[in-house]
Amino acid sequence: MNAARCVAVAVFRESIRDKVFYNLVLFGLLLVAASILIGQLTAGQDVKIIKDLGLAATSIFGVFIAIFVGISLVSKEVERRSIYPLLAKPVRRAEFIVGKYLGLLLTLLVNTGVMTLALYVILFFLARGVPEPIQRAWDAPALDPALLKAFALIYLNLAVVTAVALFFSTYSSPMLSAIFTLGIYVVGQFNADLKNFDRIVDSPAAIAVAKACYYVLPDFSKFDIKLAVVHGIPVSNMFVAATAGYAALYIGALLFGAIVIFSRRDFK
Amino acid sequence: MTRAVAGVGAICCLGGAVVLHAAQERWSPPQVDRPELLYVRSPAVAKRTALSYGAISADVYWIRALQHFGNERLAPPEHVRNYGLLYPLLDLTTTLDPYFSIAYRFGAIFLGEAYPGGPGRPDLAIALLEKGIAAQPGKWQYVQDLGFVYYWHLRDFKAAAATFQRAADMPGAPSWLRPLAAVTLAEGGQRSASRALWQQLAQSDEDWLRSSATLRLAQLDAMDIMEAWRQFRRDRGITPPVPNDPSGTPFVIDPATNDIAVARESKLFPMPGQIQSSR
Numbered sequence: 410m411n412a413a414r415c416v417a418v419a420v421f422r423e424s425i426r427d428k429v430f431y432n433l434v435l436f437g438l439l440l441v442a443a444s445i446l447i448g449q450l451t452a453g454q455d456v457k458i459i460k461d462l463g464l465a466a467t468s469i470f471g472v473f474i475a476i477f478v479g480i481s482l483v484s485k486e487v488e489r490r491s492i493y494p495l496l497a498k499p500v501r502r503a504e505f506i507v508g509k510y511l512g513l514l515l516t517l518l519v520n521t522g523v524m525t526l527a528l529y530v531i532l533f534f535l536a537r538g539v540p541e542p543i544q545r546a547w548d549a550p551a552l553d554p555a556l557l558k559a560f561a562l563i564y565l566n567l568a569v570v571t572a573v574a575l576f577f578s579t580y581s582s583p584m585l586s587a588i589f590t591l592g593i594y595v596v597g598q599f600n601a602d603l604k605n606f607d608r609i610v611d612s613p614a615a616i617a618v619a620k621a622c623y624y625v626l627p628d629f630s631k632f633d634i635k636l637a638v639v640h641g642i643p644v645s646n647m648f649v650a651a652t653a654g655y656a657a658l659y660i661g662a663l664l665f666g667a668i669v670i671f672s673r674r675d676f677k
Numbered sequence: 678m679t680r681a682v683a684g685v686g687a688i689c690c691l692g693g694a695v696v697l698h699a700a701q702e703r704w705s706p707p708q709v710d711r712p713e714l715l716y717v718r719s720p721a722v723a724k725r726t727a728l729s730y731g732a733i734s735a736d737v738y739w740i741r742a743l744q745h746f747g748n749e750r751l752a753p754p755e756h757v758r759n760y761g762l763l764y765p766l767l768d769l770t771t772t773l774d775p776y777f778s779i780a781y782r783f784g785a786i787f788l789g790e791a792y793p794g795g796p797g798r799p800d801l802a803i804a805l806l807e808k809g810i811a812a813q814p815g816k817w818q819y820v821q822d823l824g825f826v827y828y829w830h831l832r833d834f835k836a837a838a839a840t841f842q843r844a845a846d847m848p849g850a851p852s853w854l855r856p857l858a859a860v861t862l863a864e865g866g867q868r869s870a871s872r873a874l875w876q877q878l879a880q881s882d883e884d885w886l887r888s889s890a891t892l893r894l895a896q897l898d899a900m901d902i903m904e905a906w907r908q909f910r911r912d913r914g915i916t917p918p919v920p921n922d923p924s925g926t927p928f929v930i931d932p933a934t935n936d937i938a939v940a941r942e943s944k945l946f947p948m949p950g951q952i953q954s955s956r
Contacts, residue, residue: 450740454779458736465733543884548778598728633729640776 412500413508420512424478429516432470433523439466440531456535456551457639463528464559464635470524471517471567472594478516479574480586482509483671492676503668510575510664517567525560549641558649559638565656566632570594572663573627579671597629627659715762720772727773735774742766742780746787750794760796763787767805771812778818781809785822786889789830791947799830820844821854825874828861829893837861853877872897895923896945903928903937 424430443462447455483506486492495505529552536544536551549555573593577586603626606619631652634644717723727734745766749758767784771777787795788802803826809819824840827833841858844850857877861870872894879890899922906928909917919928919937926943930936939948 451736451743454736454739461732461736465730468729548776595728599725630729635729636732636774636776639732642776 412498413504413511416500416505416508417510417512417515420482420509421515424513424516427478429474429478430520430523432474433520433527436466436470436524437527440527444531444535456532456547459531459535460528460556460639461635463524463531464556464563464639467521467524467528467560468563468566468635471521471563472570474517474520475513475567475570476574476587476590476594478513479571480578480583480590482513482575483578484581484583484586487676496676502672506575506579506664506668506671510571513571513575514568517564517571521560521564521567525557528556547641549639553638553641555638555641555644558644559635561649562632562634562652565653566629569627569629569632569656569659569663572660572667576663576667576670579667580674593627594629597627600626600628600630628655631655715765717769718765720769723769724772731773735770735777735780738766738770738773739777739780742770742784742787746795758793760787760798763796764798764801764805768808771805771808775812778809778813778816781805781819782822785826789826791830794947799826802826802830815848817844817847817850817854820847821850824858824861825878828871828874834861851877868897868900892945896948898923899928899939899945899948906937 440459440463444455444459447458447462451458486495496502500508532551539551544550570590574586574590577589581589600623603619603623606623607616610616610619634648636642637644717726723734723738724731742763745762746760749756749760752758763784767780767788770780771784774780785802785806788805789795789797789799791797803823806819806823806826809816810823813819820840821844824837824844827840828837831837838858838861841854841861845854845858857870857874861874875890875893875897879887879894881887881890902920902922906917906920916930919930921927922939922943922945924944926940926945928937929940931938939945
């Protein structure tokens with residue numbers, strides 16, 4: 410797995426070279442500007458709105474990085490023909506795929522980590538000076554540790570999206586991969602509707618197909634606990650652990666699938 | 678072309694665009710009152726299109742609701758106030774984020790506010806609070822607010838007392854709710870019960886609720902002054918000079934009724950008694 414590690418480090422360095430982390434500057438500016446403006450625009454809901462904004466921006470920026478960097482992970486190497494010298498080295502195709510995946514995951518980890526820290530810093534300054542009785546009326550404290558659970562699930566969500574993008578990237582063009590990944594991401598948000606398809610359709614075949622899609626397609630709504638965390642609604646550790654397990658299994662399936670497809674590709 | 682020339686060209690073009698933009702404002706015809714539009718009216722559609730970003734979308738709609746209410750309320754007197762978008766915006770907000778307490782509580786106050794200070798729709802205020810109670814059945818604050826709408830806007834003291842009682846029976850409700858229910862029922866809407874309610878609300882942690890309660894308490898003080906003025910006129914048979922209301926604005930004599938009233942310029946206008954006449 411030494412080769413996979415080298416590939417991962419190379420992907421991470423490339424993301425720095427490609428100025429992927431510029432989005433962190435944008436995120437920081439967005440939060441600072443919002444924290445100044447929102448107090449003027451809302452009726453005492455600044456902390457709630459800053460939390461919503463921070464979590465939503467982390468998720469949106471992350472999804473864009475996961476999709477648009479993820480889809481080019483393999484196809485760019487093929488297009489540039491840099492795959493030939495790479496595979497001529499003692500690097501197994503599975504190691505190449507795993508390395509690419511881990512590299513982008515590391516990029517997303519740094520990205521999400523910095524965003525988490527930035528949100529906590531802004532919340533610290535927002536809450537400072539707010540009288541204790543007013544803070545007690547908030548749904549959740551400003552520096553609520555439960556926010557970390559929301560960030561953890563956002564990161565796992567991004568890990569699954571990256572795996573989907575990488576899977577499509579192994580056999581499809583970047584454009585098609587982007588469309589497929591975005592499609593899966595959107596469908597994954599409405600997964601619960603597939604489960605209840607029998608309420609609006611009578612055909613047993615259609616219901617069976619919908620049920621199958623419900624179980625097979627990734628359920629991205631599982632990873633969304635932003636609303637609960639912001640309103641101080643408890644999210645059990647058991648739920649977070651189960652969702653992490655679901656993500657791990659789904660990522661495993663996609664990576665194995667990507668390895669199978671990539672191993673069968675003929676680069677002659 | 679050198680880099681310097683290109684840079685100067687870019688700055689010149691941008692400068693020209695800014696100057697033209699500023700000049701165009703002077704040439705353009707005077708602005709007319711354009712009705713605001715709400716493109717997505719269905720909460721169900723908004724919830725679906727928001728994907729997993731319902732909370733941040735709710736914040737956007739909430740800010741829009743505040744701006745809509747503020748723009749209409751603070752518009753110049755010649756503007757015909759139309760609060761038509763207020764309830765749809767609050768409905769969207771609370772569908773996208775069903776736990777958005779302030780949208781229910783503040784929204785109900787906005788909706789119940791008498792025209793022209795608000796749309797004067799206590800029925801919609803009740804609908805919004807009932808929606809909040811359905812989303813969070815344990816939230817006694819919503820039930821208290823519901824009782825308040827019955828009490829203040831609808832003058833239905835029996836329903837108000839029953840609702841305060843319902844709120845008082847909920848876990849975590851403050852001890853003052855039960856006596857308030859009793860006072861409301863016993864006094865049938867006398868000013869002292871109203872004052873008791875507003876004095877409790879003036880202790881709230883929320884700035885907006887405190888300032889609203891302060892205004893209402895001042896309105897109640899104004900009612901006391903007006904009552905004393907009328908009493909004086911009845912007893913002595915002479916019309917005394919009009920005093921100032923608690924905001925410092927002189928009262929006026931309404932030519933139609935020959936009775937004392939709060940002036941339109943006063944911060945206390947419209948008073949609860951002036952709701953019908955100003956609508």
